[in-house]
Amino acid sequence: MTRKITANLYMTIDGRGEFPKYPGSDLPSGDPNEPDEFFRRMWTDRYSDVTTVVMGRRSFVGHRRVHSLKGRKPSDPKFMFDYSRFLDKVEKVCLSHRLKALDWENSRVMKGDLAKVIAKLKAEKGGNIILEGGPRLIQEVIRRNLADDYWFLIMPVVYGRGPRYWGAMTAQTNLKLLSATSMRYGEVVLHYEAVREKSPSKRK
Numbered sequence: 001m002t003r004k005i006t007a008n009l010y011m012t013i014d015g016r017g018e019f020p021k022y023p024g025s026d027l028p029s030g031d032p033n034e035p036d037e038f039f040r041r042m043w044t045d046r047y048s049d050v051t052t053v054v055m056g057r058r059s060f061v062g063h064r065r066v067h068s069l070k071g072r073k074p075s076d077p078k079f080m081f082d083y084s085r086f087l088d089k090v091e092k093v094c095l096s097h098r099l100k101a102l103d104w105e106n107s108r109v110m111k112g113d114l115a116k117v118i119a120k121l122k123a124e125k126g127g128n129i130i131l132e133g134g135p136r137l138i139q140e141v142i143r144r145n146l147a148d149d150y151w152f153l154i155m156p157v158v159y160g161r162g163p164r165y166w167g168a169m170t171a172q173t174n175l176k177l178l179s180a181t182s183m184r185y186g187e188v189v190l191h192y193e194a195v196r197e198k199s200p201s202k203r204k
């Protein structure tokens with residue numbers, strides 16, 4: 001079975017990779033022990049088919065600090081503990097030229113041309129793969145059309161600061177919309193599938 005590559009994007013309307021406060025953002029959506037629909041579809045529903053999560057060095061370090069089981073606060077909701085157990089268990093790939101000690105179980109470093117890294121992972125045994133950021137890494141994924149599908153969480157804020165998802169794109173990329181959902185506090189969740197080109201190797 002081919003390993004599906006999914007890219008996750010969490011952005012403000014102006015394409016910044018931050019998590020700002022806005023009305024409702026810090027309120028539990030319904031039952032605080034249950035994930036909202038976005039989290040469920042992007043993560044909880046996929047715990048059984050995803051075996052690898054890829055992160056740029058800065059995101060890896062941030063996730064290790066906040067989302068490893070060691071980093072969880074007792075007041076965190078139960079589904080975030082489940083997320084941490086999943087992240088601890090799954091294979092984590094940290095992209096980095098400089099990091100040597102990862103200090104998180106089931107982790108390894110990879111480096112080099114992103115298309116080659118992804119091709120190498122696809123050739124290995126395993127389940128599906130999530131590309132979890134950060135924004136700079138995902139920008140390259142989109143520019144080079146390297147994922148099979150994309151989940152966007154768009155927050156109802158024009159933020160004006162923070163890392164940018166959108167930068168110089170060298171070619172037009174068409175995506176096929178699979179679903180569009182608006183959420184309780186004004187977020188929009190978009191799920192797109194990649195449209196494959198005849199000569200993707202021309203993209204740099």
Ligand SMILES: NC(=O)c1ccc[n+]([C@@H]2O[C@H](COP(=O)([O-])OP(=O)(O)OC[C@H]3O[C@@H](n4cnc5c(N)ncnc54)[C@H](OP(=O)(O)O)[C@@H]3O)[C@@H](O)[C@H]2O)c1
Nearest residue numbers: 017056057058059095096097098111112132133134135136
């Ligand atoms: N899902 C998320 O993770 C997420 C979502 C939204 C916002 N954010 C925020 O975004 C910020 C981090 O995002 P970012 O875009 O600045 O950084 P990032 O993508 O997490 O990390 C960038 C680093 O990854 C390494 N890297 C990337 N591609 C590589 C490759 N092909 N080979 C080797 N190393 C590679 C490099 O590390 P070296 O310098 O070690 O070579 C590079 O400096 C954080 O502030 C975070 O809070 C993260």
